[in-house]
Amino acid sequence: MDLNGKVAVISGAGSGIGRAAALRLAREGASIVVADWNEDGARETVSLVEAAGGKAAAIKVDVTKSAEITAMLDFADATYGGFDVLYNNAGVGTGQPPFPESPEANWRRTVEIDLLAVIEGTRQAIPRLQARGGGVIIATASLAGLFGFQADPVYAAAKHGVVGLTRALIGLHASMNIRVNCVCPAVVRTPLVTAFADRLTGAEREAADKRLSAMPMLPPEEIAEAVYDLIRDDSAAGVVMGVSLGDTRRVVDPPITLPVTSGSLDRR
Numbered sequence: 001m002d003l004n005g006k007v008a009v010i011s012g013a014g015s016g017i018g019r020a021a022a023l024r025l026a027r028e029g030a031s032i033v034v035a036d037w038n039e040d041g042a043r044e045t046v047s048l049v050e051a052a053g054g055k056a057a058a059i060k061v062d063v064t065k066s067a068e069i070t071a072m073l074d075f076a077d078a079t080y081g082g083f084d085v086l087y088n089n090a091g092v093g094t095g096q097p098p099f100p101e102s103p104e105a106n107w108r109r110t111v112e113i114d115l116l117a118v119i120e121g122t123r124q125a126i127p128r129l130q131a132r133g134g135g136v137i138i139a140t141a142s143l144a145g146l147f148g149f150q151a152d153p154v155y156a157a158a159k160h161g162v163v164g165l166t167r168a169l170i171g172l173h174a175s176m177n178i179r180v181n182c183v184c185p186a187v188v189r190t191p192l193v194t195a196f197a198d199r200l201t202g203a204e205r206e207a208a209d210k211r212l213s214a215m216p217m218l219p220p221e222e223i224a225e226a227v228y229d230l231i232r233d234d235s236a237a238g239v240v241m242g243v244s245l246g247d248t249r250r251v252v253d254p255p256i257t258l259p260v261t262s263g264s265l266d267r268r
């Protein structure tokens, strides 16, 4: 897809990877709907896009609320006459203490934001993209969606779900010209990883800052570049793309589907 003149809706675009993607896609000429429950962050992203010569508009959205996802997509219709790309990127970790000690509210929040909101965003986007003649749905999963990430098992479970959803929707390419893909980054230098240090003070803070700066992490711009590549490659559907340090990108495996040959399960 040539992004010039197109519209991309990005959730969690008020920070980190979503913000980097907003800037990257805007550079290709896309107008961006910057959706985030952090209004200040969303507005800041719009300012950055505009300062770089692009077009963007902010909306406050909690992606765990179905009606707010509808409002986000309606906002894209009202502001830019629809959208061509939905990037389900908003995400959180479960926090401390880790599962199984984590309070129920914490692990449920992880599943709601990192998996259920991606499913619901995808569900709502499909008929709108179909009516437009096609488009791209992309998500930020994680390497934790491919391996046993012991530090946050519920996060790993949710991200495995996103990977499964992506693979299972490969058939939408043939049936509706909608390409569903995801990226699976290794550790990225964003507030998701670094913000815990902000809550510390004195020697603890210093030690945390030192540890964080020594830790090898991807810059969010590398994930944004992989996202852009998946959007512009018209053959990319059902692709699960790992992104690790040194911009080593790898399609994790060839997309395959269960050999169902009849019935609604097989959309090819």
Ligand SMILES: NC(=O)c1ccc[n+]([C@@H]2O[C@H](COP(=O)([O-])OP(=O)(O)OC[C@H]3O[C@@H](n4cnc5c(N)ncnc54)[C@H](O)[C@@H]3O)[C@@H](O)[C@H]2O)c1
Pocket: 011, 012, 013, 014, 015, 016, 017, 018, 035, 036, 037, 038, 041, 061, 062, 063, 064, 089, 090, 091, 092, 093, 113, 114, 140, 141, 142, 143, 184, 185, 186, 187, 188, 189, 190, 191, 192, 193
């Ligand atoms: N940072 C990493 O190491 C890393 C690695 C792999 C995958 N990821 C994934 O990348 C995505 C982006 O994370 P990031 O690293 O840029 O973190 P980030 O904290 O910088 O950005 C996440 C954004 O999502 C927003 N958000 C969270 N819950 C929301 C909700 N319910 N509704 C609307 N907005 C919400 C936050 O306000 C924030 O602006 C997430 O899905 C995360 O799981 C991150």
